[in-house]
Amino acid sequence: MVNYRYLGNSGFKISEITYGNWVTHASQVENEAAIKTVHAALDAGITSFDTADAYANTAAEEVLAEALKGQKRENLEIFTKVYFPIGNKGPNDTGLSRKHIMDGIHGSLRRLNLDYVDLFQAHRYDHETPLEETMQAFADIVRQGKALYIGVSEWTAEELREGHALAQELGFQLVSNQPQYSMLHRVIEEKVVPASEELGISQIVFSPMAQGVLSGKYLPGQDAPAGSRATDEKSGADFIKGLLRDEVLEAVQKLKPIAEDAGLTLPQLAIAWVLQNQNVASAIVGASRPEQLADTVKASGVTLEADVMSAIEKTLSDVAVTDPELTYSSAPKERLV
Structure with missing residues (x-):
């Protein structure tokens, strides 16, 4: 079964492995199959589920709601996000303005068929909205009981410090950040993680298997397997392209004996490494x-x-991305419409 960890400097625990439906539900996977995978996650002991209003333009939230129908609400930790354009994608259908945040939480609760979400996250930093406006809206949502905790995604160390300070002033906790993190993508280690440790903020990391590259199924010099993410334009093919270089794939293949010696599969090694x-x-x-x-x-x-850990470090040292400056390019400088 799955272990639990506290989320940030709070009393809230989530499962060490969270089930996410970014590129699967209402996109890559048919609804019936998606529901079966959620049930398999529950059977395996996963109780934390991450989604976002922008996934499949709101449809992924609806699929997750259908899959969790009949489950005891108190036994689940459900996360969603707000920021990216949704719906008709008009001028106020994006960003972290008070209007879009309030519309976002109400829409997500309706689609998820919930009275509240456990964690409501700013999907990116909004450079066009005053941070005070954003954090006040989050504070009001917490006070209204529509979200129990507030988190963010892909914020820089400086943005986390500013957001944390405002949250304290407004009487709520900023408990989490959701960045990309894997053996091959380690840009948060130098600045974001130390700042987060100081502030009492945890990371809930996405793409711990580097879009599936760390599974070892992509082989150097060969076409991507049929049906894999790299061959499906609807399931994140653009995100994985930069990782399909031969030097990366060759290094990943060298992880196989390391995993075997540890009694693990490559996917298990990748997940265990981030944990x-x-x-x-x-x-x-x-x-x-x-x-x-x-x-x-x-x-x-x-x-x-x-x-x-040392063997992994040596194997991937030439191909892992570690530049902390890349954390500053994760959020668009202008809202997407």
């Missing part, structure tokens, strides 16, 4: 087939020995 970082509360995983989750959840509770 070695104690500032990481949970790793978000997706699945297109229920059986994939049975393998993934076995990474929870695994401790990687120092020699294993």
Whole structure:
């Protein structure tokens, strides 16, 4: 079963592995199959579920609601997000203005068929809205009981400090950040993680398997497997292109004996690696087939020995992305419409 960790400096616990439906529900995977994977996640002990209003232009939230129908609400931790354009994608259908945040929480609750979400997240930083306006709206949502906790996604260390300070002034907690993080993408380590540790903010990381590259199924010099994410324009093919270089794929293949010596599969090694970082509360995983989750959840509770961590570091040192300056390019400078 899956272990739990506290989220930030709060009393709220989430499962070390979170089920996410970014590129699967209402997109890559048919609804019936999506519902089966959610049920498999529940059977495996996953109780934390991450979605967003922008996923499949709101349809992913509806699929998740259908999949969780009949589950005891108090036994689940449900996260969603607001920022990216949704609906008709008009001038106020995007960003972190008070209007869009309020419209966002009401729309998400309606689609998810919930009275509240456990975690409501700013999907990116909005450079066009005063941060005070954004944080006041979040404070009001918490006071209204529509969200229990507030988090963000892909914020820089400086943005986290400013947001945390305003949250304290307004009487609520900023408990989490949701960045991309994996063996191959480590840009948060130098600035974001230390700032978060100081502030009492956890990371809920996405793409811990680097869009599936760390599964080892993509081989150097060969076409991507049929039906994989790299071949499906609807399921994130653009996101994975930069990782499909031969030097990256060759390095990943060298991880196989390291995983085998540790008694793990490559996906388990990838998930276990991000969970070695104690500032990481949970790793978000997706699945297109229920059986994939049975393998993934076995990474929870695994401790990687120092020699294993060292071997991974040596193997990927030439291909891992570590530049902290890349955290400053994660949020658009202008709202997307």
